Amino acid sequence: MASTKKEEVKLIGFWSSPYSRKVEIALQLKGIKYQYLEEHDLKNNKSPELLKYNPVHKKVPVLIHNGRPVVESLVILEYIDETWTQEPALLPSDPYERAMVRFWCKFIDDKFSPAVRKYLSLGPETDGENARTEAQECLKFLENELKGKKYFGGETIGMIDIVAIGLAFWQRTLQEITDKDLMNKQDFPLLCAWAEELLSCSVISDNLPPKDKFISLIRSRREAAAATSK
Amino acid sequence: MGKNHEEVQLIGTWVSPFVFRARVALNLKSVSYEFLEEKVGAKSDLLLKSNPVHKKIPVLIHHGKPICESLVIVQYIDEVFDGVKILPEDPYDRAIHRFWAAFLDDKFFPALKTIRMVQGEEVQKKLVEIKEGLALLDEALVKLSKGKPFFGGDQLGYLDIALSGFVAWIQVREKTYDVKLIDESIIPNLAAWVDSLRAHPAVKDIIPTADGLIEWVRVNLGPPPAPAAN
Numbered sequence: 001m002a003s004t005k006k007e008e009v010k011l012i013g014f015w016s017s018p019y020s021r022k023v024e025i026a027l028q029l030k031g032i033k034y035q036y037l038e039e040h041d042l043k044n045n046k047s048p049e050l051l052k053y054n055p056v057h058k059k060v061p062v063l064i065h066n067g068r069p070v071v072e073s074l075v076i077l078e079y080i081d082e083t084w085t086q087e088p089a090l091l092p093s094d095p096y097e098r099a100m101v102r103f104w105c106k107f108i109d110d111k112f113s114p115a116v117r118k119y120l121s122l123g124p125e126t127d128g129e130n131a132r133t134e135a136q137e138c139l140k141f142l143e144n145e146l147k148g149k150k151y152f153g154g155e156t157i158g159m160i161d162i163v164a165i166g167l168a169f170w171q172r173t174l175q176e177i178t179d180k181d182l183m184n185k186q187d188f189p190l191l192c193a194w195a196e197e198l199l200s201c202s203v204i205s206d207n208l209p210p211k212d213k214f215i216s217l218i219r220s221r222r223e224a225a226a227a228t229s230k
Numbered sequence: 231m232g233k234n235h236e237e238v239q240l241i242g243t244w245v246s247p248f249v250f251r252a253r254v255a256l257n258l259k260s261v262s263y264e265f266l267e268e269k270v271g272a273k274s275d276l277l278l279k280s281n282p283v284h285k286k287i288p289v290l291i292h293h294g295k296p297i298c299e300s301l302v303i304v305q306y307i308d309e310v311f312d313g314v315k316i317l318p319e320d321p322y323d324r325a326i327h328r329f330w331a332a333f334l335d336d337k338f339f340p341a342l343k344t345i346r347m348v349q350g351e352e353v354q355k356k357l358v359e360i361k362e363g364l365a366l367l368d369e370a371l372v373k374l375s376k377g378k379p380f381f382g383g384d385q386l387g388y389l390d391i392a393l394s395g396f397v398a399w400i401q402v403r404e405k406t407y408d409v410k411l412i413d414e415s416i417i418p419n420l421a422a423w424v425d426s427l428r429a430h431p432a433v434k435d436i437i438p439t440a441d442g443l444i445e446w447v448r449v450n451l452g453p454p455p456a457p458a459a460n
Binding site: 056072083099107 | 284
C-alpha cells in the first residue's frame with residue numbers, strides 16, 4: 001500500500017552508539033528512506049537539533065517523522081513497526097508473544113547490556129570475574145530463548161534480534177582485544193550460530209560501526225578505566 | 231462468559247507501585263483476578279518459578295502463562311481484554327505515552343526511591359530532581375490531556391496508569407521530609423490530576439494511604455541505612 005502523503009524521516013545518531021545503529025537497521029529492514037544526521041561531538045558539543053528534539057535526555061537516537069520527534073530506542077522501534085506496517089513485522093501479532101518480545105528487549109537493555117559494558121570496560125589488569133559471571137548468567141537466559149529458532153523472531157529478524165545486535169558485535173570486538181571470550185561456542189552454541197547468521201546479513205553488517213575505529217575506541221576506554229582504578 | 235472472566239492471577243503486594251499499575255489496568259477493564267500476596271522477606275515458589283529472570287513482582291498469570299514487568303503487563307492487559315483502550319490509537323501518541331513511562335522508570339522513580347539512602351545536602355539534590363521531574367510531567371499533562379482530566383483524556387490512559395503507582399509514595403516522601411512536592415501553586419495541572427486519579431473507580435478502593443505505607447516501611451524495612459563514613 002503506497003503512501004500518498006509526503007513522508008519526511010530523519011534520524012539523529014552517532015557512529016558508535018548501538019542504539020542509533022539499531023534504529024537504522026529497523027528503518028532499512030522496512031525499506032524506509034531517511035536522512036541521517038550524525039552528531040559530531042556528542043560529549044562536548046551537542047547540536048541545536050538534538051537539544052531541540054530531545055530536551056529531556058539530550059541523547060541519540062532521535063527519529064524525526066514529519067517534524068515530530070520520537071526518542072528512546074525501544075519506543076522508536078515500536079513506533080516504526082506501528083507506523084510502517086510492511087514486512088518484516090518487528091513484533092508478532094499475538095499479545096502473549098508480544099509481551100515476551102517486550103520483556104526480552106527490556107532485559108537486554110536494562111540488565112544484559114550494562115553487564116556486558118561493565119565487563120568490557122574493565123582494564124586489562126582488573127579482575128573481571130564477577131562482571132563476567134553476571135554477563136554469562138544473562139547469556140544463559142538468551143541462549144535458552146533461541147531453542148528451536150533461527151532468530152529470536154523465529155524465521156525472520158524481529159525486534160529482539162535488533163535489540164540484541166550489540167551482543168553479536170561486541171563479542172567479535174572483545175575477541176580481537178582480549179584473550180577472554182564471553183560467548184564461547186561450547187557453552188552458547190545457539191547464540192554463536194545466531195550471531196554468525198545475523199552478521200552475514202548485509203543490512204546488519206552494513207550498519208555496524210567501522211571495526212577498526214570501534215576497536216580503538218574500546219581499547220582507549222579500557223585503558224582509561226585501568227588508569228583510574230590504579 | 232466473556233474474555234474478562236477468564237482465569238487471571240496477579241502476584242504482588244499492596245505496597246508496590248509497579249503491582250499497583252497492573253491492578254489499575256485490570257480494574258479498568260473489569261477483569262476479575264486472584265490477588266496472590268507475597269510475604270515480605272520470603273519469595274514464594276510460584277514467584278520464583280514464574281519470574282526466574284528477575285524474581286520480582288508483579289507477575290500476571292493468564293491461562294497459566296506468566297507475564298512479567300509492569301509496563302509489559304499493562305500493555306498485555308490492554309491488548310487481550312475488552313473495554314476502554316489504555317494506549318491511544320495513534321502511533322505518535324503511543325510513542326509519547328511510552329516515552330514518559332520510560333522516563334518514570336529510568337529517571338523519576340530512582341530519585342524517589344534512593345532519597346531514603348542519603349543525608350544532608352544529597353537529600354536536597356534528590357528533592358530538586360523529583361520536583362523537576364514533576365514539573366516536566368505537569369507540562370506533558372497539559373499537552374496530552376488537551377484540557378481533559380487525564381493524560382489519556384477523559385479516561386485513564388497508559389501514562390496515567392504508569393504514574394498512578396507513585397502517587398502514594400510521593401506523598402510518603404512529602405510527610406517524611408516535610409516538603410510539598412505536589413504543589414498546586416507550582417504544578418496546578420498535576421495537582422488536579424492527583425485528585426481526579428484518587429477519585430477514579432479503578433483506583434479509589436486500592437490506592438494505599440501515605441500513613442499506611444510509612445507504617446509498612448517502619449515495620450518491614452526499619453530505619454533508613456546510616457550514611458557511609460567519609
